[in-house]
Amino acid sequence: MLAATVGKPIQCVAAVAYNAKKSLSVEEITVDPPKAHEVRIKIEFTAVCHTDAYTLSGSDPEGLFPCILGHEGAGIVESVGDDVMTVKPGDHVIALYTAECGKCKFCTSGKTNLCSAVRATQGKGVMPDGTTRFHNAKGEDIYHFMGCSTFSEYTVVADVSVVAIDPKAPLDAACLLGCGVTTGYGAAIKTANVQEGDTVAVFGCGTVGLSVMQGAKSRGASKIIAVDINNKKRQYSSDFGATDFINPKEDLAEDQTIVEKLIDMTDGGLDFTFDCTGNTNIMRDALEACHKGWGQSIIIGVAAAGEEISTRPFQLVTGRVWKGSAFGGIKGRSEMGGLIKDYQSGALKVEEFITHRRPFKEINQAFEDLHNGDCLRTVLRFQEE
Numbered sequence: 363m364l365a366a367t368v369g370k371p372i373q374c375v376a377a378v379a380y381n382a383k384k385s386l387s388v389e390e391i392t393v394d395p396p397k398a399h400e401v402r403i404k405i406e407f408t409a410v411c412h413t414d415a416y417t418l419s420g421s422d423p424e425g426l427f428p429c430i431l432g433h434e435g436a437g438i439v440e441s442v443g444d445d446v447m448t449v450k451p452g453d454h455v456i457a458l459y460t461a462e463c464g465k466c467k468f469c470t471s472g473k474t475n476l477c478s479a480v481r482a483t484q485g486k487g488v489m490p491d492g493t494t495r496f497h498n499a500k501g502e503d504i505y506h507f508m509g510c511s512t513f514s515e516y517t518v519v520a521d522v523s524v525v526a527i528d529p530k531a532p533l534d535a536a537c538l539l540g541c542g543v544t545t546g547y548g549a550a551i552k553t554a555n556v557q558e559g560d561t562v563a564v565f566g567c568g569t570v571g572l573s574v575m576q577g578a579k580s581r582g583a584s585k586i587i588a589v590d591i592n593n594k595k596r597q598y599s600s601d602f603g604a605t606d607f608i609n610p611k612e613d614l615a616e617d618q619t620i621v622e623k624l625i626d627m628t629d630g631g632l633d634f635t636f637d638c639t640g641n642t643n644i645m646r647d648a649l650e651a652c653h654k655g656w657g658q659s660i661i662i663g664v665a666a667a668g669e670e671i672s673t674r675p676f677q678l679v680t681g682r683v684w685k686g687s688a689f690g691g692i693k694g695r696s697e698m699g700g701l702i703k704d705y706q707s708g709a710l711k712v713e714e715f716i717t718h719r720r721p722f723k724e725i726n727q728a729f730e731d732l733h734n735g736d737c738l739r740t741v742l743r744f745q746e747e
């Protein structure tokens with residue numbers, strides 16, 4: 363049965379980021395009905411990713427205010443606009459910040475998950491027709507974010523930016539597949555394509571880094587070295603598959619660098635390293651810890667505007683490879699079903715990342731949770747208990 367709201371604006375709660383570096387304003391907004399090729403979703407659960415905090419910090423060149431942040435969200439389709447063929451009201455869905463149209467040059471290349479269908483307007487905080495579906499009580503427009511804006515009880519996304527999932531999958535866990543878990547797991551099994559026996563080092567043991575570890579473990583990596591400055595990440599790393607943990611502040615000999623330590627531990631360097639910190643100095647270490655001739659370093663972390671990476675070109679001349687990975691190289695609409703199956707079979711840990719749960723109105727505390735070394739993900743629920 364269709365909702366009584368179909369075709370009408372909906373008033374609901376949302377967290378509006380009016381300015382960089384300021385708390386979010388939890389307030390009532392209006393969400394317009396979806397236009398053609400758009401989908402309106404009732405978000406049930408959303409988590410806060412480090413990238414939401416990055417954009418709120420003002421360091422994101424694409425950060426626009428006021429906006430509704432949030433891109434790790436799962437919910438139920440409330441209504442669809444004309445010509446939407448892929449999801450229907452009542453479907454359980456995950457919002458996708460990496461769209462998949464299946465038709466563009468990128469989608470048909472077989473080389474990348476970076477669909478171009480809506481990326482340009484997405485970066486400008488608007489829907490593909492150049493307008494926004496969000497307005498505050500004063501009638502002012504509010505920008506969208508990463509094509510998702512899951513920090514709103516109702517959101518509107520492009521039809522290429524949403525995937526239906528098995529309704530038996532719990533939505534509180536499924537929302538984490540909207541970013542962090544998929545990103546790390548995919549970076550290991552798709553971007554790097556880690557093979558049995560490979561040696562791997564992961565810098566940064568948050569949700570993304572730990573998900574790289576579980577991907578590497580699933581492929582039979584012989585050594586998975588976790589590197590983090592926070593000792594609270596030691597146990598988590600072991601739980602998600604690390605064979606070793608190094609805290610560079612404590613575990614290096616005098617005058618020893620982390621690069622030297624890693625090269626010592628792996629007979630000349632690693633087959634694969636992953637930056638999951640967003641720190642450009644760490645990105646350099648990660649590259650230089652790779653094995654001469656074939657080691658690959660995958661950059662996943664997001665660095666602020668103006669930051670640049672550097673190394674001696676000799677590092678690349680002698681066979682080390684620098685690569686990047688967005689959303690783990692995963693094509694959201696065609697490959698999410700497989701990840702849900704991996705989760706349901708127990709092959710992919712997802713619930714284990716939910717260290718904190720809060721009602722949506724506590725979203726500002728959820729941003730504070732991010733700075734607490736114990737927190738992997740805070741999941742916010744819209745439904746009052």
Ligand SMILES: NC(=O)C1=CN([C@@H]2O[C@H](COP(=O)(O)OP(=O)(O)OC[C@H]3O[C@@H](n4cnc5c(N)ncnc54)[C@H](OP(=O)(O)O)[C@@H]3O)[C@@H](O)[C@H]2O)C=CC1
Pocket residue numbers: 411412413416541542545565566567568569570571589590591592595638639640641644661662663664665687688689690733734735738
């Ligand atoms: N490319 C993509 O598609 C995506 C990229 N990202 C990016 O990936 C990164 C990781 O995200 P997420 O896992 O959510 O973030 P977290 O903040 O949860 O994890 C980062 C970890 O790195 C640790 N760390 C910080 N500095 C160092 C250092 N110098 N050496 C070693 N470890 C360090 C942090 O420690 P502490 O707790 O003490 O700060 C923390 O444990 C972010 O930059 C995020 O923006 C996220 C999703 C998708």
Ligand SMILES: N[C@@H](CCC(=O)N[C@@H](CSC=O)C(=O)NCC(=O)O)C(=O)O
Pocket residue numbers: 411412413414422423424425460476481541664665666667688689
């Ligand atoms: N607007 C940012 C872009 C930051 C970035 O690299 N985003 C990642 C996803 S981070 C998720 O938590 C990504 O997928 N990038 C590919 C893309 O098309 O945006 C900036 O300019 O720094």
Ligand SMILES: [Zn+2]
Pocket residue numbers: 411412413414433434541542
């Ligand atoms: Zn994210």
Ligand SMILES: [Zn+2]
Pocket residue numbers: 461462463464465466467468469470476477478479
């Ligand atoms: Zn495409």
